[in-house]
Amino acid sequence: MKIYLFNTLSGKKELLVKPKGRPLRLFVCGPTVYDDPHIGNGRTYVFFDTLVKYLRSTGLKVFYLQNITDIDDKIIARAHAEKVSFSKIAETYLAVYFRDMKALGVTAVTKYARATKYIPQIQKQIEVLLKKGYAYEIAKDGIYYDVSKFRDYGKLSRRTTVQAESGVSRIDESIHKKNKADFALWKFGHTKAPMQIINGEPAWPSPWGLGRPGWHIEDTAITEYFFGPQYDIHGGAVDLKFPHHEAEIAQQEAASGKKPLVKIWMHGGFLTLEDQKMSKSLGNFMTIDQFLKNTSPEVFRLMTLSHHYRSPLNYTVKLNKEMKLKWLAILEFLAKAEVGAKSSLVKKSRVSNLAKFEKEFTLALADDFNTPAALGILFKFIGELQPKLWQLSRVEAKQILKKIRKTLKTLGFSFKFPQIPLKIKGLARERENLRKNQQFVQSDSLRKKANDLGFLIEDSPLGPFVWPKS
Ligand code: AMP
Secondary structure, eight states, X not given: OOOEEEETTTTEEEXXXXXXXXXXXXEEOOOBSSSOOBHHHHHHHHHHHHHXXXXXXXXXXXXXXXXXXXXXXXXXXXXXXXXXXXHHXXXXXXXXXXXXXXXXXXXXXXXXXXXXXXXXXXXXXXXHHHHTTSEEEETTTEEEEOGGGOTTTTTTTTOOHHHHTTOOTTOOOOTTOSSTTOEEEEEEOOOSTTGGGGTOOOOBOOTTSSXXXXXXXXXXXXXXXXXXXXXXXXXXXXXXXXXXXXXXXXXXXXXXXXXXXXXXXXXXXXXXXXXXXXBTTTTBOOBHHHHHHHSOHXXXXXXXXXXXXXXXXEEOHHHHHXXXXXXXXXXXXXXXXXXXXXXXXXXXXXXXXXXXXXXXXXXXXXXXXXXXXXXXXXXXXXXXXXXXGGGOOHHHHHHXXXXXXXXXXXXXXXXXXXXXXXXXXXXXHHHHHHHHTTOHXXXXXXXXXXXXXXXXXXXXXXXXXXXXXO
16 A cells, blocks of 8 residues: 655655665654643644554554653743752653653654753764854854755745744844854853752753753754664654754754755644634643543544644534544444344344445545544444444454454554443333333333433344443
8 A cells, every 4th residue: 555645845745655674764853841731732642643553554664753852941941930950840741741642542652762861962963063064153152053054944844044034933042143043053051040049050061061952953863863864754743844843954964964854744733722822821721631631532532633634623612522422423333333243133244345444444544644534434434334233243243343443443542431330221121121011101211211311222123222422
């Protein structure tokens, strides 16, 4: 099966060339660990987790590398605000990140690499850039990358160096920079307050004195260490395209003289909350932990994959409800198929066309990982089978169950079926006895009682099937 992925660099869908004799190398920018991860971060990481699980399911070996930004201005600022060390902040939020990823079922990452563990590699790359004339020093400030020296600067985000100057995201400020878009590779250690409060800002010895790395350099130092100067796929959300990913290209391609740094650049769309950018100060912010207090990780995954990864995803309470019901419908289908697989009375059946379903589903995923189309095909398949479920033989029910479970597992779903309380099960049994004795008024009243308690009792040829309404 040929897989096509959209490459931001070329602006086109491209064939994914499967490497021979080595795993596919994929890098995704990890979090800056200074705060609780929010559902926007969750969207991005669940998406890449699913992509890797899918690629592996096709037989590809994938080395999925993710960095952890555990040294950054934001971490230091929070440490100052809370009067604790930067490492305390980094450790606290790294633990929260791992906890939340585990809770979301994000398990595909091969290696998490913490920036502070790769300081020698970072320094080595800066030295090369200095030697080759791509970097310069500003006294008492740091080592900066000179974007005017790199002819290809802007090729990913399609900006010229001049336009690049309007970039705002985490741009390092210094009035002594040669170009406004120049960014810090290395920041010299500060000696003034507020560092005194926290026992000193983190600073590593380097050929240029004590200091710490800039934000962009950690990624290329880490990828060069694990993958070499060129690799297969780089991912992140769209906010990182500029300046972060542009800076990565400028650093690594200048340092190695080899291009392209990455064959395919993948950028995921942003998640907004009730039509607004997520912002703590505006009060519209939802952490992954808050989300999971009321909703399951499967619903989060379904919501993520029901949107094309390159499109925006607007989270609303209504969307949450819709996704909960959709997930419940999948589970209901599986639960009924399981009943059929165990005790159907039908001898032979050929109700479904599994081969057609599989073909369409696979094609949708191979076309730029079009998960909303693939899920649409799954829902159509389930929807058409739903009224005929009790006509399935045990063999066919088993085949369907196996296929749907495998399909969903490929996308990283696991299955937790709703518990039917003993009281409701008892009601259903009692009602069934009444029904058998033709006491329909009484049996109807028990069915209504179950309904009022939030459960539907459906009569099937194999007995009553009880299921929650929501
Ligand atoms: P950060 O910790 O801010 O570096 O973000 C971690 C990852 O989440 C990066 O890949 C970001 O691009 C991504 N990200 C941040 N905010 C959002 C959002 N609202 N929607 C989707 N992805 C996001």
